[in-house]
Amino acid sequence: AQRVTQPEKLLSVFKGAPVELKCNYSYSGSPELFWYVQYSRQRLQLLLRHISRESIKGFTADLNKGETSFHLKKPFAQEEDSAMYYCALRWNTGTASKLTFGTGTRLQVTL
Amino acid sequence: DTGVSQDPRHKITKRGQNVTFRCDPISEHNRLYWYRQTLGQGPEFLTYFQNEAQLEKSRLLSDRFSAERPKGSFSTLEIQRTEQGDSAMYLCASSFIGVTGELFFGEGSRLTVL
Numbered sequence: 337a338q339r340v341t342q343p344e345k346l347l348s349v350f351k352g353a354p355v356e357l358k359c360n361y362s363y364s365g366s367p368e369l370f371w372y373v374q375y376s377r378q379r380l381q382l383l384l385r386h387i388s389r390e391s392i393k394g395f396t397a398d399l400n401k402g403e404t405s406f407h408l409k410k411p412f413a414q415e416e417d418s419a420m421y422y423c424a425l426r427w428n429t430g431t432a433s434k435l436t437f438g439t440g441t442r443l444q445v446t447l
Numbered sequence: 448d449t450g451v452s453q454d455p456r457h458k459i460t461k462r463g464q465n466v467t468f469r470c471d472p473i474s475e476h477n478r479l480y481w482y483r484q485t486l487g488q489g490p491e492f493l494t495y496f497q498n499e500a501q502l503e504k505s506r507l508l509s510d511r512f513s514a515e516r517p518k519g520s521f522s523t524l525e526i527q528r529t530e531q532g533d534s535a536m537y538l539c540a541s542s543f544i545g546v547t548g549e550l551f552f553g554e555g556s557r558l559t560v561l
Binding site for chain 1: 538
């Protein structure tokens with residue numbers, strides 16, 4: 337079965353410190369992984385997707401198929417990075433393309 | 448605002464009552480999804496429409512739940528005979544075929560069943 341695991345419910349870091357939000361997945365097919373973010377009082381929105389290999393707001397994520405991981409990283413945390421982060425796996429059922437989300441990690445950046 | 452809109456934003460109801468939520472997707476999006484999110488959990492897939500056709504339903508969607516998308520535009524999610532376990536945030540999302548994976552979410556409809 338498809339599964340996304342985010343082991344940390346809360347990650348607290350100081351401003352300027354590096355950030356790594358962990359995500360592991362379980363999927364027998366070819367995975368497509370995403371990170372979604374929800375800032376306070378805002379809707380859930382896409383942060384980045386692995387196929388784009390892009391850096392958004394200083395965040396990057398590399399798909400490691402050997403370790404079945406897609407960790408989100410940022411070298412220097414900013415206060416505005418404080419939010420809820422969800423890792424998601426996209427998979428096809430034949431009739432639908434669906435996202436399975438992890439339970440989320442709350443990132444708290446303090447001064 | 449041309450984003451996904453949901454109504455109502457909050458609904459408090461007594462156990463056994465019926466409730467209906469509405470979702471208006473981004474106008475050119477032909478895919479529409481309903482997710483449910485409970486405290487401490489990520490969004491869980493409920494059902495999916497491509498245009499007006501409901502192509503997939505989760506096992507989470509008991510027979511008390513029904514969703515429609517008439518004419519492939521807005522969608523409604525109805526819960527009959529609500530139970531306390533139905534209390535959750537109900538999220539609607541839409542996307543356009545050809546855009547890989549990006550769902551555009553609404554702000555959600557929070558249901559509290561007393």
